[in-house]
Amino acid sequence: MAQHLEPLVVRHAHRIPVPTCPSGPVGQGAVAARQLDAALMSVGFKLSAELLERLAGLDRDTVAELGARTLDTVRAMVGDHVRHNVYFRDFPANVPDTLEFWAGCIAEALAEDTTRASTIAQLSTGVVDLLTLPSYGRYRHAYEEMLAAHGELIAAAGDRLTVLHPGGTVEEELTALYLALAGSATPLGEAALADLRLLAEDAVHGPQPKEIPVRETRAVLNLVRVRAGAEPLLDTVTDVLRLACALSDGDVTLVEPTRFRSPSRRVRRLLIAGLDAVVAASPAKLADVAAHREQFKRLGERLHPHEYPQHPHAAEVFAVARGERKVPTLAGRAEALLAAGDAVGAARLLTAAPGRLFRALDHLLRRCATEEQRDAVLAAAEEAAPQVAGRVLLSVREHVRNRGPESGDRRRVFVNRFGCAWVTEDTRPPVPPRERERLTALLDTELRRRLPAPRRLLVDPDVLDVALPLSGRAAAGGFGILPRGSRSPVDGDLLRFFVYWKEAARTTDFDLSALMLGASYQTDSWLSYTNLQAVDGEHSGDITSAPRGASEFINLRLAAVRGRYIVPQVNIYSGEGFEEVAESFFGFMLREAEQEGRPFEARTVRMRSELRGPGRVALPLVFVKGEDGRWHARWMHLYLKGTPSANQVEGNRASVATLVRGVVEREFLTVRYLTDLMAGQGTPVETWDGATLPDGPVTFLGLERPEGLHPESVVLTPENLRDLIPA
Structure with missing residues (x-):
């Protein structure tokens, strides 16, 4: 297999393939390994002790070449492979008042001979197009000048440090990755499918997965x-x-x-x-x-x-x-029975397609007129349950969780395969409590039966609120990404968003904004190019084209945020869409107040997600303040259709608030659900304290693989959490 695929292993598994045949004298790689470790730490990564030791045993040139490739890979993972400049050089300091800034741009346009007449003409109408002003929307200083205006980032205990572990040879690691992706029980996202295609081109004549579900x-x-x-x-x-x-x-x-x-x-x-x-x-x-x-x-x-x-x-x-031959379909026959009022007959018919039966259970139960009919429908479901895919069972279990008596007050959020979302009121009557309890027990029993029974399960509590990855399409590609509906804690004084885009063929203007909503989802405030500063924080300034790439930032002081919800969004004001630009991504950083540093610091990046949806407004996640005053992120990975041009935070406040409410108030099925099922079948479940590790092998479930884990342990992290979904 080709060495050019090595970055896939680093990105998907956080492992570095270690060559067994170095090109020079062995045992001289210690200095190069320490240099690599220091370089990696500058962007928030680190070699594990075992990996550092193994690299030290190689020759210097091999380690240097491996290190260069690895450093390029991890920098791209967090968005540090491009230059992030800002319009206001001192950002977040010295951001001007919005109206004063606009007035200054107009004054500069009046001072230039080439723009004076057109600016006066616009002023006479009472409306000035900011895009016609020569000093608006374009960088006014070089990247190096911006760097010179900022001090070094002060190291803090809360800085991200992602540990890279040793792997086998490139061939072994790529084969394992190929088999894992090809045999995934859940659909892969667009980025993972593209990676799988690259892997398959080298693996087509090699080992294949037992099943491709x-x-x-x-x-x-x-x-x-x-x-x-x-x-x-x-x-x-x-x-x-x-x-x-x-x-x-x-x-x-x-x-x-x-x-x-x-x-x-x-x-x-x-x-x-x-x-x-x-x-x-x-x-x-x-x-x-x-x-x-x-x-x-x-x-x-x-x-x-x-x-x-x-x-x-x-x-x-x-x-x-062509309609020349009629073949009755199962769905058509089931619909005919339902039209005739025979929900029980439709359920019995659908036992021939167990997955379809389970997806239709809510509808079938609501079409039943009597308790006896509902019992018969559930009896058909009990008969078919062993043949239903685990992913379908989990999806139905999550659905049932949200169909209780209180569901009438909730919104139904519909998301298509592209991530475009819309919301409606949930007008369906709830599933009757008796049937809901019986269906819940059926699903729990069947899923518990299929789950593995590890001798010892060690769980990092931070992973318990991660939503189960029932579909890879529920998350974008990138770094630090969790499935839609996941909750993750946010610890730090400063929350900073960033967006980067590079246009492909047309002038393109992306606008980063943040909407602050109150407890009832009403608008409290926002930050955008129309409101550069507020009590909550600052906007870095509007960039209106990106032929060589452009960035925008929003800086928020979490203690000063008045609302309960922070909703970052990326609006396409004009030009190419998210799927048309050469590159675009969103992310966020966390810092302590005293850290200072540049607007973008790789080792403070907690998440970077690709922006590749079809809508004109991207909503990656929402930040929620709990009753205890602590913040957490709730992952959305959604897009709104928006308008063809001039999308602004002011114009989509109502639709965004409705969508946020639908996601926040939905109960997603999380890792906690599966660990509770495992505990119910007798598996000893231990909570990891973040420090002490057992001597023997365990099944470890967490956000990252800890150093010092027994080498025979099974490790499940967000990168391979799909392996937890039962077949």
């Missing part, structure tokens, strides 16, 4: 297999359709229509043969065609199935898509 993952792997000359893995007609979409660079989730390209003769034969084999083995799978009828029709126009009479079953697929 997620169909979108299977499509990516099939794409690589076909291009490498290997046979694709196909067992449904939809697998073939997803592969065809992947070959045309389309949407393998089948949500968005794909414009199919004309495939080569080899690919046409392969896809036709795949459809033929699937239907020949199980004619009932023709029923799956109806769900994607139009896409199958378009695919048939490219494949010309009539040219392959030796594959008659493939022709049946397209006959169904």
